[in-house]
Amino acid sequence: MLSRFTSTMAMASSSPIVLLSFLFLAIAAAEPASGTAQHFLGVSYGRLGDDLPPPHRALELARSAGAAAVRFYDANATFLVPAASSGLGFVPGVPNELIASLAASQRAADAWVASTLLPFRRNRRLRYLFVGNEVLSDPTTKSRWSRLVPAMVNLHRALRRHGLGRVKVSTTLGMDALVGQNVFPPSAGVFRPDIIDVAVRPLLAFLERTHSYLFFDAYTYFTWSANHTIMPLTYALLEPSPAPGYQYHDHGTGLSYTNLLDHMLDAVIAAMCRAGYCGVKLALAETGWPNAGDLDQFGANVRNAATYNRNVARHLASGAGTPRRPGMRMPAFVFALFNENLKGGPGTERHWGLFYPNGSAVYDVDLAGSPPAASYPPLPPATNDLPYPGQLWCVARTDRQGAVANETAVREQVATACADEAALCDPVRPGGECHLPDTVAAHASYVFSAHWNRFSKQYGGWCYFGGLAVETTVDPSHGSCKFPSVIPN
Template sequence: MLGRRRNNMLPKRLEGVLLLLFMLMVSNASGAFVGVHVGTGVSDLPSPSDIVSILKAKRIQHVRLVDSDHKMLVALANTGIEVMVGVPNDQLLRVGQSRSTAADWINKNVAAYIPATNITYIAVGDEVLTTIPNAALVLVPALQFLQSALLAANLNTQVKISSPHSMDMISKAFPPSTATFNSTWSSIMSQYLQFLNNTGSSFMLNAQPYYGYVKGQGVFPLEYALFRSLNPNSKIADPNSNLFYTNMFDAMVDAAYNSMQAMNFTGIPVMVTASGWPWRGARNEPAADVDNALAYNTNLIRHVLNSSGTPSQPKNQVSTYLFELFSEDRRTGPVSEQNWGIMFTNASAVYSLAFEDVAANNTDSPALRGMFCVANSSASHSALKQSLDWACGPGSANCSAIQPGQPCYKSDDIVAVASYAFNDYYHRTQTSGGTCNFNGTATISSTDPSHGSCIFLGSTGANGSGNGAASGPVSQDSFASGLQSCWLAHLVVLLPVVLLL
């Protein structure tokens, strides 16, 4: 009798423990993510294993491949990294015209690598309707054929299918409340949205505020494109919804939501499949520089991981793939087109960027580690003096270290003294709009100017790794995450005891 009672109770106890474990793990895994796009137009693209090593080092857990390179899929096996594979535009016609070809594509490029490789999404083509309009008629059939193949392989719950669109698909993106898709593609967009609605997939959007800013020719301030604080007199409002927009990224996402709503589709989430900023451009591309790229991508990561949604969709989080890991020097077009990468192919960083939650209130942002704002040695003494006075005065930089008798004081070297002040100001204010310019007397450098006991904010050296910066307060999310980890650890310890009761 006792034995029967124990056997009857065991499943219930185990069920309760496992249910609690599951709830904690699901809660811990929720929230928007930031991934990275890996292109192939790179002359000296690193090996797949080297690319995966970079992803691991940067703690990147989501990656978008433009194709389904088999060597990359093998290298990504057993890493836990979520992978989006792509059907390139040059394969779209074949897949969209033949159900058997679509099935073969799924078998060779998806089914053959699951579950070792964590493939979760397929991007079918890229900006098809605006770049190869002659293939428009096969876009939806391609989605449907691939979905049927996933269903046949019993992979339809793990792998979702969609197709990335550019902002050019939206006739007039601002104000967002009146945005609509280009009427030329109304029939195809209706079928596409119905497919997403039926399959629980996301609307994929390539949202690039850099292009919005450049094409706007001064209509929108640069700060608006870079997520930087706007002057109270420059608030950008949607006159129809009375919603205020603090950044162009949110306005683009809301334009997509409202365009779908105009076609009577709601509840389809937006996933941004490409967003970034070029770090170098030609002389006629002044907005493409390291300072702006660092600001945009740092603020983008913070914004997405903050899970705050958009003004019209505050509860809808927008997972985003950063464009891109390596600069694609084989891309055509202006200089800026070949310089969007955050990493060089030798695994060194173009600029320091953290893919973790950088919203903590630290004086020295982790995203700026290894980057320094230094005085331009070619600037005149008087210009440097004027900028130095501003940094230590109205700029509120901490200039105590460059006072006489202090470690960074140099009476005969205004470049060194100004560099310390400029760098302190930049590291303290970059996230709220501070720039490394100072009327042309400063520039971004990856060379650490620290020397002796004079440690610059951003230094990663042994003496400057902490920079004396106090840790920010623990957020509720961080506390909850720690509490979940604690409970999980205790449950793992207690599970054998529960099973023996």
């Protein structure tokens, strides 16, 4: 995940694992859509880290956290083979860049299935195949939008030809598939006009015809942080609100909501109904909460991450469903198994894991959803549940001597930032008020702060710059050189 708006954990006893195995194989309660629905809670196995443990250890950790399945973002045999023998369900993925070729050729789809999935033909834990990841979120690759469903159709045929007809084909969408990501009220949910005819309606028709699910990425963290002044944190964490209790009432349907996840899922259901496919089954490809983040990313901490994922596990295991679809049971995946240090963007992107790369749990959780909240050990206090109240600056990451680790990389980031708006870098050029001290670190710090100030509100720019920058509360201004700052919302 890099949420366009855009993405875990501890030890479980053996009995939850047995229960999860049963849940993964069992047939759960019926939905309004055709057929029956299967419930399990798995974990997404992202691999954008240079310090992650080997696959067999990663799968052991997933099992220890009570995960029933692991979801991959590709179909690398190095990871699928051990997953297939781990006792976990496993969900491979087709990378976005393969969609065009698989859409253009049935032969290519047949070859991909034969070379990638045929070895697992007799493994009943292979139940889903995701074609692409948030394909409709990327406006720079619009050419893929119309090819998504043809690729899915070709792969569906190929799976049937190779004796894998039980494998349900789907894809994943982000909340930005809805106009303005609007979920207020849930009944107002509607798909974006630029994707509805070219991709969404054909997708929903395919899923309805094949009795598959629409898999959505739903992160209450992002929706809450963008609307924290109008809803309490407890609503986003699926926690009971202090008396008299917070509920959101949807006047369009007359339904009331006690948590934001149900609220968001019902907005997707409303959008499907508006598109003419009210009966398509819905599932969660990603959900979760960041365990850390940048200074301006309030609410991202271990306490909230543990609280959210524990509550989600219990909520999904209960089979309560949502106000619009009571009793709805579905496959779902928590994001993610590990903190991934090579992900770009804001700090939260590198802090969704249930585990640190060394294998230690970020916090205790049982994805089976069986333990009561009181059975877990105490969590550290949350210290950043409110927006940072002051100014922030973005400076070059330096060592204790004030030197950057890689001058070449820092210069490249500075050049890229200056190319976005040349005048932004005038103060560090000869004669400018910030030219001195004439060092790579000093110049980069000014440029990073100025760029963050200029573009953070325009397109959600971050203080990252290839991992070479860091936020600070200390004003780096000196003399007549005044560093631009950012004031978090």
